[in-house]
Amino acid sequence: MKLFDTHTxxxxxxxxxxxxxxxxxxxxxxxxxxxxxxxVNGETSRFTIETAAKFSNYYAAVGIHPQNCGEYSDRxxxxxxxxxxxxxxxxxxxxEIGFDFYWEDNPSPEVQAFYFEKQMALAEKLxxxxxxxxxxxxxxxxxMILRHPNVIGVLxxxxxxxxxxxxxxxxxxxxxxxxxxxxxxxxxxxxxxxxIPADRILVETDCPYLSPVPMRGKMNHSGxxxxxxxxxxxxxxxxxxxxxxxxxxxAKRLFGID
Ligand SMILES: [Zn+2]
Numbered sequence: 001m002k003l004f005d006t007h008t009x010x011x012x013x014x015x016x017x018x019x020x021x022x023x024x025x026x027x028x029x030x031x032x033x034x035x036x037x038x039x040v041n042g043e044t045s046r047f048t049i050e051t052a053a054k055f056s057n058y059y060a061a062v063g064i065h066p067q068n069c070g071e072y073s074d075r076x077x078x079x080x081x082x083x084x085x086x087x088x089x090x091x092x093x094x095x096e097i098g099f100d101f102y103w104e105d106n107p108s109p110e111v112q113a114f115y116f117e118k119q120m121a122l123a124e125k126l127x128x129x130x131x132x133x134x135x136x137x138x139x140x141x142x143x144m145i146l147r148h149p150n151v152i153g154v155l156x157x158x159x160x161x162x163x164x165x166x167x168x169x170x171x172x173x174x175x176x177x178x179x180x181x182x183x184x185x186x187x188x189x190x191x192x193x194x195x196i197p198a199d200r201i202l203v204e205t206d207c208p209y210l211s212p213v214p215m216r217g218k219m220n221h222s223g224x225x226x227x228x229x230x231x232x233x234x235x236x237x238x239x240x241x242x243x244x245x246x247x248x249x250x251a252k253r254l255f256g257i258d
Pocket of ligand 1: 007008009038096206
């Protein structure tokens with residue numbers, strides 16, 4: 001089975017106990033064919049690059065997450081560091097970047113916009129796709145995307161409407177679904193899943209967060225992406241194997257992996 005978990009955070013402290021590298025090795029041997037590591041700041045960007053050097057089918061993203069952009073005193077130096085890291089050979093995307101207006105103590109929308117804007121420009125300069133985090137910020141995220149027509153990427157753990165997805169797809173973008181689609185209360189989101197064209201849909205865990213049903217409440221890892229894929233295939237009325245092959249093909253196309 002050729003699953004591609006397109007969004008993971010194996011640097012997270014929750015993996016201290018399991019032994020993160022043993023876990024990744026085991027997952028790549030038995031559960032999934034490909035893993036992409038998302039970063040949230042300079043330190044985690046270095047983690048994804050170091051991990052990519054250890055495992056042939058683990059690929060890296062580098063970037064500064066909207067909730068982490070308050071960590072820096074020198075904004076331009078922070079972006080320069082990401083640019084330097086992005087030139088590493090197994091870096092396949094800038095991410096995760098975007099807007100998070102959910103938490104009150106997040107960096108201000110202005111600060112978030114500075115980092116989002118600069119990293120979209122960086123993606124264009126380096127011809128890399130982006131991985132977007134959009135929480136309670138659909139309008140602002142869409143405006144940013146429209147201002148950068150030469151950049152494509154994926155909206156990860158998608159939570160927007162079918163209309164927004166349609167606009168993104170028209171512009172060459174991809175939509176990734178996490179375990180949230182397996183949750184009982186996600187009826188609106190479940191209705192979006194079948195509307196995405198077959199060649200633009202991806203699956204992810206966002207581990208260690210967002211464990212899909214029936215593993216909800218347990219620590220998530222890439223081995224559980226199969227539950228999300230199975231749910232998406234069911235919602236779309238297609239076979240599981242065909243869906244898995246298609247989503248893996250899509251991820252490889254977006255991230256430029258042969
Ligand atoms: Zn993430």
